[in-house]
Amino acid sequence: xxxxxxxxxxxxxxxxxxxxxxxxxxxxxxxxxxxxxxxxxxxxxxxxxxxxxxxxxxxxxxxxxxxxxxxxxxxxxxxxxxxxxxxxxxxxxxxxxxxxxxxxxxxxxxxxxxxxxxxxxxxxxxxxxxxxxxxxxxxxxxxxxxxxxxxxxxxxxxxxxxxxxxxxxxxxxxxxxxxxxxxxxxxxxxxxxxxxxxxxxxxxxxxxxxxxxxxxxxxxxxxxxxxxxxxxxxxxxxxxxxxxxxxxxxxxxxxxxxxxxxxxxxxxxxxxxxxxxxxxxxxxxxxxxxxxxxxxxxxxxxxxxxxxxxxxxxxxxxxxxxxxxxxxxxxxxxxxxxxxxxx
Numbered sequence: 001x002x003x004x005x006x007x008x009x010x011x012x013x014x015x016x017x018x019x020x021x022x023x024x025x026x027x028x029x030x031x032x033x034x035x036x037x038x039x040x041x042x043x044x045x046x047x048x049x050x051x052x053x054x055x056x057x058x059x060x061x062x063x064x065x066x067x068x069x070x071x072x073x074x075x076x077x078x079x080x081x082x083x084x085x086x087x088x089x090x091x092x093x094x095x096x097x098x099x100x101x102x103x104x105x106x107x108x109x110x111x112x113x114x115x116x117x118x119x120x121x122x123x124x125x126x127x128x129x130x131x132x133x134x135x136x137x138x139x140x141x142x143x144x145x146x147x148x149x150x151x152x153x154x155x156x157x158x159x160x161x162x163x164x165x166x167x168x169x170x171x172x173x174x175x176x177x178x179x180x181x182x183x184x185x186x187x188x189x190x191x192x193x194x195x196x197x198x199x200x201x202x203x204x205x206x207x208x209x210x211x212x213x214x215x216x217x218x219x220x221x222x223x224x225x226x227x228x229x230x231x232x233x234x235x236x237x238x239x240x241x242x243x244x245x246x247x248x249x250x251x252x253x254x255x256x257x258x259x260x261x262x263x264x265x266x267x268x269x270x271x272x273x274x275x276x277x278x279x280x281x282x283x284x285x286x287x288x289x290x291x292x293x294x295x296x297x298x299x300x301x302x303x304x305x306x307x308x309x310x311x312x313x314x315x316x317x318x319x320x321x322x323x324x325x326x327x328x329x330x331x332x333x334x335x336x337x338x339x340x341x342x343x
Contacts, residue, residue: 019046020090020305024118027302028125030273039274039302040071043309051089053081054308061286072278072288076298076312082109082256087307090114098153100255111153111256114306122259122303123157124164126272130249130262131193131216134164138187140180142196142204143221145172153255154220158195174200177208189214195251197221198235205242212243218262220251232267232327252327256311258303261325268324274302277325279317291319294328 023043030036048055048065054077058065061075068074081087082100094112096119101108113119127134139162144152146159155172162170169187173180174197184192192215196204201219204210217239219232236248252269253260261277263269271277279295281287289295297315304311314331 024115024305027118027274027305028121030302036273036276036302037071040074040300040309041068043302043305044068044071044074047089047308047310051087051308053077053085053087054089054310057081071276071300074300074310075286076280076300076310077308078312079109079254079256079314082111083107086110086112087256088112088114089308090306096156097151098156098255099151109255112307113258118303118305119156119258120160122272122274123160126260126262127161129272130270134161135166136191137165137170137216138167138183138190138192139165139170140183140192140194141172142174142180142194142200143172144174153253157253157260161195177204180204181208181210184210184212184215192216193218195220201239202235205239210243212245215243215245216247216249217243217245218249218251220253254313256304256307257299257301259301263324267326268320269327270324276300277317277319279319279325280312285312289319291321294318296331297325297327 023039023046026039026042030039045065048058057077058075063075077087088094092114094114095116096113098111098113099108100111124134131137139158141158141162143149143158144155146152146155149155158172162172169183173183194201194212194215195218198219198221201217219235219239232250239245239248247264250263250267250269251260252263259272259275261269261271261275269277276299278298278300279289279293280298281289281295285296294316295318297313297317299311299313301309301311303309315327316329316331317325317327319325
């Protein structure tokens with residue numbers, strides 16, 4: 001009897017692994033809302049059963065999970081749980097652990113990455129959708145080097161893009177303005193992307209006279225307590241004037257996510273097909289806000305398969321009719337978001 005019970009446990013675990021492998025193979029095949037909705041519902045039921053924290057959270061809510069037929073009705077876990085609990089939907093050891101910047105209260109979120117290859121695929125596919133192959137660019141980064149900031153998801157992302165670009169000039173140049181200026185001068189006319197934390201881009205713009213018309217600038221991150229927070233519009237205005245560029249792009253993500261959204265100068269972010277943003281009412285966290293109306297941002301990231309794909313954030317934004325969204329800041333009394341958010 002005991003042997004039979006042990007066999008059943010092993011078979012159950014094997015089936016669980018097969019289930020998550022099947023879900024993983026579907027994430028990047030999404031090409032319609034129907035596809036997204038179907039996979040989101042499958043992931044929801046998987047995570048409800050296998051994510052202890054999320055399952056307990058759902059059980060405390062007045063919802064009947066068997067009646068949920070739309071991804072927008074799936075309850076979202078407050079992202080703050082990543083600070084106080086270990087969020088996981090599998091029992092295997094994590095391959096990577098990332099921490100949020102913790103620039104406000106000092107508390108830091110922990111994101112356990114159980115599939116490095118899934119994360120890398122999400123990064124590269126998101127980037128390619130918006131900018132094409134990293135191999136087409138010289139990738140320059142004004143962020144801490146991943147060799148130093150090993151717990152930074154942003155540094156990991158840029159390290160991957162830099163390596164994928166395959167260009168000898170690609171690299172991290174935070175606090176190395178003279179070297180960066182030399183690279184920019186030598187590669188004039190070649191396609192370049194300059195990723196930068198907001199305060200680092202402002203330092204570069206104010207301390208140097210540059211003409212970067214052949215460079216795509218992508219700002220990602222706030223002032224990190226280094227400077228007074230300014231609006232994205234004010235930032236882009238300064239960068240355009242000082243660096244001679246027309247368009248400034250932005251990246252939106254966070255430590256707890258596996259995917260990224262990007263925007264052009266207008267500030268309207270676009271998500272990759274396996275990620276969706278929608279807004280909730282300020283006074284009712286379980287009611288979806290109308291399009292074109294400010295609300296709290298909820299995120300569905302199918303690539304968060306091994307943790308939790310359904311997150312409620314403290315970010316404030318607006319979802320537009322065409323599916324793009326804007327970010328306006330954060331709820332009062334909430335800590336500063338570490339990746340891509342300005343007041």
